[in-house]
Each structure stands twice: as structure tokens, then as C-alpha cells.
Amino acid sequence: MSARRSAGPTLKDVAAIAGVSYRTVSNVISGKAPVSAATRARVEAAIAELDYRPQLAARQLRVGRSNLLTLSVPFLSLPYFAQLAHAVVTAAEAVGYDVVVDETHGDAERELRAASGYRTLLSDGILLSAMSIGDEELMAARGRTPLVVLGERIRAARVDRVVVDSVTSTRDATGHLVAAGRRTLGFLGTVPDASSGAAAADLRLEGFRTALRAAGLEADPRHLLEVSPWDQRSPDGDYSREEGDARVRALLATPDGLGGLDGLVCANDLLAIGALRALREGGVDVPGRVAVVGWDDAPESAFAVPPLTSIAPDLGELARLAVASVLRLVDDPDSPPRVEQAPYRLVPRASAP
Amino acid sequence: MSARRSAGPTLKDVAAIAGVSYRTVSNVISGKAPVSAATRARVEAAIAELDYRPQLAARQLRVGRSNLLTLSVPFLSLPYFAQLAHAVVTAAEAVGYDVVVDETHGDAERELRAASGYRTLLSDGILLSAMSIGDEELMAARGRTPLVVLGERIRAARVDRVVVDSVTSTRDATGHLVAAGRRTLGFLGTVPDASSGAAAADLRLEGFRTALRAAGLEADPRHLLEVSPWDQRSPDGDYSREEGDARVRALLATPDGLGGLDGLVCANDLLAIGALRALREGGVDVPGRVAVVGWDDAPESAFAVPPLTSIAPDLGELARLAVASVLRLVDDPDSPPRVEQAPYRLVPRASAP
DNA sequence: TCGCGTGATTTCAACGTTGAAACCCGGGTC
DNA sequence: GACCCGGGTTTCAACGTTGAAATCACGCGA
Structure with missing residues (x-):
């Protein structure tokens, strides 16, 4: 036997x-x-x-579909991606699909493998949240498996994407500070190499600048806080609480300290939460002296000290759009690529009332 | 065509x-x-x-294996399960397996479906983290697909399980408070219906009591804070930050307020984080007046105010043991059930130095 | 009474892969 | 020179399911 x-x-x-x-x-x-x-x-x-x-395998072999989608994210352990995975699993279930989760750790090679459809044909479609590879690499690597890119890192028009507008959302968040009378604003989370050019953080910086310009303001370069270069060893990437803490701590240790800074826009909530800690431990009142906003609306942000004002992307809608897009591609592989936007809203809390 | x-x-x-x-x-x-x-x-x-x-389907049909495991958790959006999923995906990848993630929302029916192996044969094995069903239901429902239960809710000896010892770990956490001179201790997270009898929270309460007994202490019943009954509508279950906040707030609103409470042991970190907020807003110094410990060591806990002392289960090891167990069952379905323990450690932080 | 249509059921082949076994062939061995 | 050995390659069948088409039973109108 x-x-x-x-x-x-x-x-x-x-x-x-x-x-x-x-x-x-x-x-x-x-x-x-x-x-x-x-x-x-x-x-x-x-x-x-x-x-x-x-037996699903037999059915799949016969009909050519597995009713499986693959979700590829850098780190499931980051709140944003955990929420995203939750939303995608929910959206997929609603249309009879199961979700295989792949973690890339932000590793370019693994992102390429995801884009190309993995070594083995398993799922009907792939949802990829990339953070290391760029447009050309992605276009070169992509294979036959229907692919939808999540997020704004990739800009190529020839791939289906679902995004939340980083520029306008961050402009809104910055505008919120300006409207509250803040005049000396900083941004936490600029990226070292200008080469990437399309990372979400860059777009958020752009939104920050747009808002300042609209208000006739300008940012002091010392208030553009750059995060450490990507570090493979770090389990959570570089947009972490630790990094936010470290960067703001470094600013405070500067000869002029905050130098009049009264508002800080952060590329994501984790950086903001780290920043809050550094400010608190540095004796800086938030929002009294500095107002802080984040981006993500992570669940923990409502319980931060003080509760964090943030941009809340509608991940449920993002996931539904993404699943719908990829299934459209499954049905019609020649369907022309679309870029769709998921909504967001500004959630004001005590860190920037 | x-x-x-x-x-x-x-x-x-x-x-x-x-x-x-x-x-x-x-x-x-x-x-x-x-x-x-x-x-x-x-x-x-x-x-x-x-x-x-x-084409994986064809291979799978031929060899009878899919190299897919299913991980079934209540909520991917809770930090504990997000970390767990991360650990499981990593452990599975190391042995050439992919992971399908299923969310039960703590719904008994969905947990039963998971235990029974789903409607369709897809994955080689199932890792189930149950929170609603009990021993008998699980044993009755289980099907042919190899199953490993994660966590201590299920106690039946006839299923493979991987657990972190809730009793001794919580006893340790409680002992840590006692060693620091705390004498009037409370527990946040008792469960309404005594019927369940095996939920992890019950075991943690038991550990709490064990430690008190060993120190010749006793808990004031008013300091055993019960969380609201399970609510299907709540997106995150009842061991939430909100619930912790509400329960401690309610205690503070009591005629005698804290009533001498100087240490609070929480069934998980989210409850503890909620508790910290209520205490802070109630003007209670932590750890000056009340020391607080949690269970999970959620990533955000290190950034809580004050940073939270917690029990850190070794989820990496838990996941490795679970994956190894389920693969053993895949190879030999008649292999006798085992219960394995993953280690934990106490991480002291400012909330209970 | 015959044929016809329709609902119910079955037969047949194929999806793409791999285990098992057969085959082929050149290089020893006796 | 007959034989065996083993690396390299092929043939064959089967995994469990479903699309397509064939078959069957039966009531009904002509």
C-alpha cells in the first residue's frame, strides 16, 4: 500500500x-x-x-481555479498589515475565496517572487503590498497570475492597483495642524535614498509640503526627520515605534532642541507613537507645545498618550476593491489595468485636536 | 474554446x-x-x-498533499493573533508549507467548521486557536484532517495541543508584584459564565490565586474585575483596550474607589493598556500607587505609559512546535496525541518594576 | 400507436502531475 | 560472447473531479 x-x-x-x-x-x-x-x-x-x-485539488485541476488568493505583505506583525490582512480575508471570504498569506519581510527577492506568481501555480490571484521593489522590477518580474498591487509604492500604469491617496491625505493632516494655528511644522519619516522616488513615505512628504506651500509656510530642513536605512535584521522594518522614538530623541538632543517646532506630521502611526514617547520623556507637552499626527489609525493609537490624531484609511473598502479587481482579472486576463482609490478620513484626537 | x-x-x-x-x-x-x-x-x-x-493542483491530486496548512484564529486584528500568524507563517515556510488564514471571529460555528476540516479538503493540517467551543464540541466535530489546537481553552487529552502555561506564568507575574511588596492585588479579566471552565482567562485567574495563596494573601472580590460577556458585534472580542478601560473606570467610580488596591494583574495586554488609561485619567499613579502587569507582551506594550510589565510567550517556539506536531500527524495520522509547552518569560517594565 | 420533449441519470474523456515499472544502452565481468 | 549492472529515459496508469454528450424513462400530443 x-x-x-x-x-x-x-x-x-x-x-x-x-x-x-x-x-x-x-x-x-x-x-x-x-x-x-x-x-x-x-x-x-x-x-x-x-x-x-x-477534494479541492481535483476540482481545481479540472476547472482551473483554486478559489485561493495570495496576500503578500512585508510584516504581518505590523498593525497596518495585520489590519489589512484582516480586511482582505474578510473581503475574500465574502466572495468564496480563501487567502494564503505570504510575508516578504520587505525583501526584494521575495517581493519579486510574489510578483511573478511564485514557483508554483497555486492561487488564482495575488495581492501584493510591496516596499522594496520598484516599477521596472515589478513589470519585468510579473508573470501570468493576475496581480493587484496595494499601495502607492508602485506607480506603473500597466498594473492594477488599489491605493489610498497619500498626498492628499497627508496634506489634509498637515492642513489640520495649520488650521489649528501651528506654523513650524516637521515631518518624521523621510527616506534616505531619493532614488526610490515612489515610496508612500515620499508621497506623504509631498502632501506635507503641498499643505505648507498652500499656507505660505516652509519647513526647516532640520525638521525633516529621516528614518534609518532599511535594515533586514529589524523584525518590523524601519517605520517602527523604536525608530520614531530614536529620531525625535536625536532632535531633542540637538543644540537648539525642537527649535520652535510646534507640529509634527509622521509618515505612520508607529513612528508617531515613538515620537510621543520621546517627546513625553523629553518633557515636551503634546499637544500644548507640539501637536502630532500619524497615518494609519492603528488600533493602539486611540490609547496612545495622548491619543493620536491620525489618517484612517478605509482598509475594508481597500480590500474589497482589491479583491474585486483581482477577480476581474481572473475572469478576463486582458481586462485593462485600473487604479482605484480607497477613501480615508482624518480622525482628530488629543494629540492634535 | x-x-x-x-x-x-x-x-x-x-x-x-x-x-x-x-x-x-x-x-x-x-x-x-x-x-x-x-x-x-x-x-x-x-x-x-x-x-x-x-501546477500545484495536479501535483496535489497525485501525491495527496497540498503543502498548505490552515491557521484558524478569532481575529487577525488583535496583536496576539497577528504575532501568532506571523510566527506560524514563518515556521511553516521553514518546512516548505504555505499558510491559509481563516478568521472565526470567535464564532462557535466557524470554530466547529475549522475543527471538522472545512467543507472542502484543501490543507494538509489545521492549527486552531479556539475561543468559543469546548472539549466535547471539538471532539465531536473533528474530522479526518490533522488538527492541532493552540492555547489552553481546550483541555481534552485526545487532541494534539501546544500551549503556554497560563497558570504558572500568571503565578509568576503575580509573584513579581508580591515580591515588590504589593499586598492588595486585583485581577482584570475574569469571565462571566463559570461554565466554560477552561478558558485561558480562567487559568490565569487560577495562577493569580495560586500566587496569592502562596503569599498568604487573599483577593478582595471587588478586585476581581469581570469583563463583559462576549459580544459578537465587537470587532475585537472582549479582551480589548476599551473593555479594560471601562472596567477599571467602573471600579474607580465605586464608593471606595480602588479600596487599597496596589497591584493589578490583567488577563492580557490589551486589557492592561485600557486599565492604564483609566488609571491615568483617574489620577492614579502607576506604578506608584498601583502596579500593573499584562500577558502577551504585545509590541505596543513597551510603548505604553508607563511601559507595561508583561508575560512574553515564545510564539516562535509555539509556532514551531505546532507546525511540527501537525506535520507529524500528516505523516502518521495514528500518532498518539501530545501536549507540548512553549516557554514564556516575564518582561519587567516600568508599570511593575 | 408513434414519436417527441423534458427531466433524470450515466458514460466518457480530460485536467497535469507523479509512482511504478519497463526499456534502452554502453561498460564491465566471467 | 553471453550476461549483468546501473544510469538515463520513457511508457503506463492513476489521483478525484467536472464539461460535454449520450442514454434512459416517461408522459403527452398528434
């Missing part, structure tokens, strides 16, 4: 018990062909008796 | 180009049979030319 798996019952086993052909059992299950009430009952009894379950 | 999928190349297509039989292509890919260097090169060139990928 071969070393095969538990060898559960098959259509044939059910058919034998019910006294019909196995095709009829299939008909009962799929409901695609009419079956008399009597046989249906017999078949269903047999199914229950054997606890029969269809 | 039928409406099948993109119809990528198959072994036969590669074979045609390379001028060999398709079985030889298979040999090149699997490496299970010797292939001469010359043909190997030709085949590999053909593979590259066509960008051939093996």
Missing part, C-alpha cells in the same frame, strides 16, 4: 452507498443538473454517513 | 521544446531521478523560455 494520505471517501464511495453513479453525486453537490428529490435524499444521506468532502 | 484560465504551459509543452518526454522534465524538476547534464540543461532552458511553473 502506498504512503498516501488518510484517503478519505470520494465521489465513488458515496455513489456506491447511495446506489447511483458518481456523476449524480457530483450533481447533487454542485446543483448544476436537476436531481430527483428521492435520489438527492439518498445521496445526501450517504454524504453525511461518510462525512464526504470534495 | 472553453473558458478555462490563462492555460499556462505544462510539462508537455516544456518537453516538446526540449525534445524529451514530459516525464524527464518532471525528473529535472523533482530531482528524484538522475538526468544527464546535457538534457538537464536543455530542459532548464525550455523551462525558462516558457516560464513554466508546476
